[in-house]
Amino acid sequence: EPAANSYARAGPRADRAQLRTVLGDAASDSAAAAIADLATSIEHHQAQLAAFDPVILEDYEKLRGRLKEERRLLKILRQQAEEALSSGVMMSLSFALTGTVLSLKGKHVKVSTPLPAVLVSKIPGPGQFPYLVCLGQDNRWYVVTVADVIDLHDHFERLEAVEALSIPADLPLKPGQNRSGDEATAPLAQQIPQPPTIEELAPEVLAQRSQVEALEALANQHPAQQWKTLGHCSSDRSKCGAYRQNSAIARPRSLRSLTATGKSFLT
Incomplete structure (x- = not known):
């Protein structure tokens, strides 16, 4: 000591x-270097504290x-x-057609910023509103509720090409379910326009x-x-x-x- x-x-x-x-005699170069580094680090901190x-x-x-x-x-x-945006969307979704551009974010689409998507199909839900099957700009399929749609962009032209798409057979038609797209959906996902951001709106x-x-x-x-x-x-x-x-x-x-x-x- x-x-x-x-x-x-x-x-x-x-x-x-x-x-x-x-x-002691058994000390190695690595142990010696570790002690030297420790002493240097302490002196560095002491110099910082001095200022x-x-x-x-x-x-x-x-x-x-x-x-x-x-x-x-x-x-x-x-x-x-x-x-505020989503409050007026629910009733509009009842009349939305396949190919309508949407912004998704909510309980079943957990993203930090709204995800641009296109409506592919509506399926009956347990209540007044249907479930929505959408294709996201990230080339993934999503099953969502109307509460997951924060905006409907009817100022964009409908992407009518999605009418030819078939919903993946392995996609459970329950809210929160999603699946990767494929080579057939990738070109359509790339066509989904970028809606205005929340900051712009x-x-x-x-x-x-x-x-x-x-x-x-x-x-x-x-x-x-x-x-x-x-x-x-x-x-x-x-x-x-x-x-x-x-x-x-x-x-x-x-x-x-x-x-x-x-x-x-x-x-």
Whole structure:
């Protein structure tokens, strides 16, 4: 143990002879390199802490808190916009023809952004509304309910070619079921147009997304990013003082631990 403390004071520049003295005759070059890397890493963190400015970090924490809140608001606005679009779609779907372009997102189509699709067939459901069999822009078949359709794009021309398609025999006609398309459906899937995004249809969502992107840019360029590797400091400022104090004794403690581990591993 005295030898380990001696090496700790010597720092990462200690030669391999000292390292072998610390670990014993059975010490390998890899174990010596690991201890040297540990000492270098500790000195690196101590140098970062020497330049640590709690005022800058406090400002960064406020910025992160604001960004979190703005992201939450963006999510709410998107949900509200999607609900507003879908509220007038249900009755329209009753009269929608094969080949109509739709946007899918919901309980049975779990996507982050609406999936463009084309209506291929309607099948009887247990209630007032039918189930819909659709081909997605991703060349997959989907069985959905009217609640999974957030928009109906009747301003696009119908893709009449889908009338010749046959629903896959292995596709269960139950909501939530989906299957991959094939070579016959791939060209049709590519013809499905890209509808306007939620941001394009709802100006308040676009404005909020711009606000989030501006805050993200500020956070990425913030001076506190230089301490990002000190994860426990950047996430909890109160821990930095303890880390600053503990790092002064971390090297000898860590070396003692590595010494014991190295001896047991190498013998």
